[in-house]
Amino acid sequence: MATKLSPKIYVERKDRLSGGHRLCAGCGASVVVRNVLMGAKDYPVVVGAATGCLEVSTSLYPYTSWKDSYIHTAFENAAATVSGAEAAFRSLKKQGKIDKDYKFVAFGGDGGTYDIGLQSLSGALERGHDFVYVCYDNGAYMNTGFQRSGSTPLGAWTTTTPTGKVQPGKLQQRKNLTQIAAAHNIPYVAQASIHNFRDLISKAEVAFETEGPAVLVVLSTCPRGWRAEPSQSVEMARMMVQSCYWPLYEVIDGDYVINFDPKDKKIDVADWMKLQGRFSHLFKPGNENVVERLQTNVDREWDRLKKLASLSAGE
Amino acid sequence: MKWEIADIQQWPPGKHELGHAIPEAGNSCSYKTGGWRSERPIRDEEVCTQCLFCYFYCPDSSVIVQGQKVVAFDLDHCKGCGICAAECPADAITMHLETDFHDDGEEE
Amino acid sequence: MSTAPILAVTGNQAVAMAMKQIDPDLVAAYPITPQTDVVQQFSEFVADGLVNTEFVTVESEHSAMSACVGSASTGARTMTATSSAGFALMWEMLYIAASMRVPIVMTTVNRALSGPINIHCDHSDTMGGRDTGWMQIYNEDAQEAYDATIMGFPIAEHKDVRLPLMNMYDGFIISGAIGPLQALDDEQVKQFIGEAPTYPGLLDSEHPITVGPFDGLHGYYFEAKMTQQQAMDNALGVIQETYDRFAALTGRQYQHLMKYKMDDADIAIVVANSAAGNTRNVVDALRAEGIKAGAIKLRTFRPFPAAEYAEALAGCKAVGVMDRADSFGALGGPLYLEILATLYQYGASPKVGNFIYGLGGREIYPHDIERAFRMLKDAADGAELPKSRVYLNAKGA
Numbered sequence: 079m080a081t082k083l084s085p086k087i088y089v090e091r092k093d094r095l096s097g098g099h100r101l102c103a104g105c106g107a108s109v110v111v112r113n114v115l116m117g118a119k120d121y122p123v124v125v126g127a128a129t130g131c132l133e134v135s136t137s138l139y140p141y142t143s144w145k146d147s148y149i150h151t152a153f154e155n156a157a158a159t160v161s162g163a164e165a166a167f168r169s170l171k172k173q174g175k176i177d178k179d180y181k182f183v184a185f186g187g188d189g190g191t192y193d194i195g196l197q198s199l200s201g202a203l204e205r206g207h208d209f210v211y212v213c214y215d216n217g218a219y220m221n222t223g224f225q226r227s228g229s230t231p232l233g234a235w236t237t238t239t240p241t242g243k244v245q246p247g248k249l250q251q252r253k254n255l256t257q258i259a260a261a262h263n264i265p266y267v268a269q270a271s272i273h274n275f276r277d278l279i280s281k282a283e284v285a286f287e288t289e290g291p292a293v294l295v296v297l298s299t300c301p302r303g304w305r306a307e308p309s310q311s312v313e314m315a316r317m318m319v320q321s322c323y324w325p326l327y328e329v330i331d332g333d334y335v336i337n338f339d340p341k342d343k344k345i346d347v348a349d350w351m352k353l354q355g356r357f358s359h360l361f362k363p364g365n366e367n368v369v370e371r372l373q374t375n376v377d378r379e380w381d382r383l384k385k386l387a388s389l390s391a392g393e
Numbered sequence: 394m395k396w397e398i399a400d401i402q403q404w405p406p407g408k409h410e411l412g413h414a415i416p417e418a419g420n421s422c423s424y425k426t427g428g429w430r431s432e433r434p435i436r437d438e439e440v441c442t443q444c445l446f447c448y449f450y451c452p453d454s455s456v457i458v459q460g461q462k463v464v465a466f467d468l469d470h471c472k473g474c475g476i477c478a479a480e481c482p483a484d485a486i487t488m489h490l491e492t493d494f495h496d497d498g499e500e501e
Numbered sequence: 502m503s504t505a506p507i508l509a510v511t512g513n514q515a516v517a518m519a520m521k522q523i524d525p526d527l528v529a530a531y532p533i534t535p536q537t538d539v540v541q542q543f544s545e546f547v548a549d550g551l552v553n554t555e556f557v558t559v560e561s562e563h564s565a566m567s568a569c570v571g572s573a574s575t576g577a578r579t580m581t582a583t584s585s586a587g588f589a590l591m592w593e594m595l596y597i598a599a600s601m602r603v604p605i606v607m608t609t610v611n612r613a614l615s616g617p618i619n620i621h622c623d624h625s626d627t628m629g630g631r632d633t634g635w636m637q638i639y640n641e642d643a644q645e646a647y648d649a650t651i652m653g654f655p656i657a658e659h660k661d662v663r664l665p666l667m668n669m670y671d672g673f674i675i676s677g678a679i680g681p682l683q684a685l686d687d688e689q690v691k692q693f694i695g696e697a698p699t700y701p702g703l704l705d706s707e708h709p710i711t712v713g714p715f716d717g718l719h720g721y722y723f724e725a726k727m728t729q730q731q732a733m734d735n736a737l738g739v740i741q742e743t744y745d746r747f748a749a750l751t752g753r754q755y756q757h758l759m760k761y762k763m764d765d766a767d768i769a770i771v772v773a774n775s776a777a778g779n780t781r782n783v784v785d786a787l788r789a790e791g792i793k794a795g796a797i798k799l800r801t802f803r804p805f806p807a808a809e810y811a812e813a814l815a816g817c818k819a820v821g822v823m824d825r826a827d828s829f830g831a832l833g834g835p836l837y838l839e840i841l842a843t844l845y846q847y848g849a850s851p852k853v854g855n856f857i858y859g860l861g862g863r864e865i866y867p868h869d870i871e872r873a874f875r876m877l878k879d880a881a882d883g884a885e886l887p888k889s890r891v892y893l894n895a896k897g898a
Contacts, residue, residue: 096419103453112451138715140415145419148711159570162568163574201559275446313479409728416710
């Protein structure tokens with residue numbers, strides 16, 4: 079289980095991302111990357127990334143923001159690409175052609191993970207490669223202009239689920255990637271958020287130390303795509319966690335552990351939806367049922383998660 | 394290793410690295426995104442408790458820390474998102490319009 | 502000259518043997534008929550600890566090539582194999598592998614692309630990949646497939662090339678049928694391929710690099726493609742040098758194009774892979790009639806040795822190009838278009854006919870090939886050849 083340390087300890091870790099990348103002001107993706115890589119302590123790291131905001135903004139030729147070796151190949155295959163590098167490393171190490179130990183991490187947005195990238199992630203997890211997969215999840219295909227993904231929340235405006243005369247945004251509830259990952263029987267899966275950096279870094283630390291595959295699904299704000307204030311990036315993530323829309327939890331060898339329970343300080347989803355322009359249509363008369371449906375689903379999922387956690391605790 | 398790219402627009406095709414690999418890790422620091430912002434953060438040293446939150450929340454690695462203490466903001470790269478000001482528990486950081494400052498950083 | 506015994510093996514077994522002797526650092530592959538036995542055989546070597554290879558049983562061909570690119574980017578010697586739909590599935594990644602200049606060696610067992618779904622041999626799969634930037638070498642039989650696999654890395658890893666390479670041979674006809682093979686011994690293979698060269702890669706934390714960048718706004722993509730073409734130009738010489746070095750070792754001398762009775766040929770057929778054997782037999786039969794027939798077996802397709810084709814065919818009155826694939830909507834099949842363009846550019850002007858044959862594994866017989874030669878003979882004597890394709894062995898045509 080992740081043990082949070084003092085910021086004074088984490089601040090000594092190398093910042094493995096340099097400034098000068100082209101991510102929007104207030105983007106959560108680089109907050110995810112900087113903090114996750116602090117979890118790698120001082121191991122040499124090989125980073126892979128799927129095509130997306132993070133990738134194009136941090137490796138726009140001839141500039142790279144990555145201080146470690148980094149590979150991008152295509153959109154749907156960050157996990158497959160990194161699994162090839164990881165397997166090659168194992169082969170070279172076994173043959174004595176390499177003596178250092180490297181850690182492997184793949185970053186993909188929800189775009190490159192939930193949908194087109196799900197197969198290659200699933201394969202890599204099932205094969206048991208020793209790597210960390212980090213999904214920075216902002217709930218849509220942001221890089222190509224905010225199209226809906228399997229992670230987009232119910233009712234959200236996106237450019238492929240716009241609000242029109244007969245449709246109030248996305249009609250489907252979202253997938254649960256964290257539990258899909260857990261269903262692969264891998265040693266460590268965790269859900270985290272940019273607002274709680276000690277929780278995020280400590281989970282990344284566990285993920286890097288884990289022998290075998292580890293998956294981190296991290297809530298990452300997109301001020302542009304959510305139609306929200308950049309300066310409120312971290313606060314919005316905090317509120318989304320506070321409402322149990324995005325619980326902070328770990329699945330450790332199949333056992334569920336909830337890291338944060340807001341108890342009587344739990345807020346309604348409407349409280350943070352109001353801050354995001356992508357939901358503004360839901361607060362006009364006639365669309366109340368959509369907010370209700372999302373609230374019901376969040377409550378049901380949270381309840382279920384608590385049951386899973388107490389089941390694990392009881393075993 | 395320093396990869397000299399000042400004249401890269403004029404390079405013949407063969408001068409690029411094989412596969413257009415970028416051989417100097419982290420060289421984006423020479424690309425200045427500070428020009429993007431319309432506001433800059435100012436930190437009140439008297440009020441700052443050195444909690445380091447701004448360092449961890451900055452998307453642009455633009456909080457400069459030395460000896461476990463925040464010492465400055467990297468104005469070459471700060472995009473003025475305002476997260477540091479919004480998150481500072483001590484309210485030690487405020488955002489000021491760029492137009493309030495001369496080019497040399499002195500306040501008007 | 503080799504005193505090695507002649508083995509009776511299938512094409513797939515021959516390639517698996519070669520892979521065992523090469524002992525690559527990593528193989529990432531997904532099964533597909535008729536390639537399957539290559540990786541199945543190889544996985545037995547893995548299971549018995551006979552190779553050091555890390556064998557990644559990926560969940561699709563797209564992931565196979567993705568894993569191969571990731572692996573090769575560390576400097577590891579990387580191989581894979583596929584066919585048909587699997588080849589098609591990794592199509593995006595083939596372009597990327599070539600652009601990232603990683604020396605992957607892949608076996609593609611030629612099988613028709615769907616639909617209707619057909620597991621038998623034609624060349625539509627790899628002809629569809631001729632623009633990817635991979636070097637492409639076609640092989641007539643198990644011996645050639647084995648030899649080509651051994652020669653793969655010395656060509657692909659050469660400092661003036663550094664492009665991925667694919668070796669082809671016919672599905673079922675060669676891949677699954679027993680043929681003779683004279684193998685090298687393990688030490689000979691080790692000596693021939695040498696150690697993998699070191700180049701900047703992912704596993705050098707002292708010198709971290711970024712690979713696969715975003716070309717974006719500034720735009721250096723065009724120039725990157727130019728350097729790829731330059732590498733292809735260099736590859737022509739490197740491939741022939743490797744062929745020559747291999748000949749010194751084994752006595753088997755390969756060329757970009759293997760000429761058969763071409764010196765004084767009036768009519769000739771250009772053909773790739775297993776049908777070349779019957780083509781040579783038909784040439785012999787025609788020669789016995791006094792007809793000056795010849796044949797060229799295509800080996801190196803990418804890079805395309807245009808000058809050599811022009812020289813070999815310039816003296817002919819009529820040339821037939823046998824295509825085991827078509828390019829729908831084009832004047833003719835892919836090989837035909839390539840030869841036509843070459844002859845025109847080099848100022849040679851035999852009449853050229855296109856013979857589409859064997860699609861979906863349709864058996865090609867000597868009498869079919871003879872029909873083509875008779876048409877060429879008539880053309881040499883003054884008749885016209887159709888401007889577009891002739892179907893050699895279709896039903897009811």
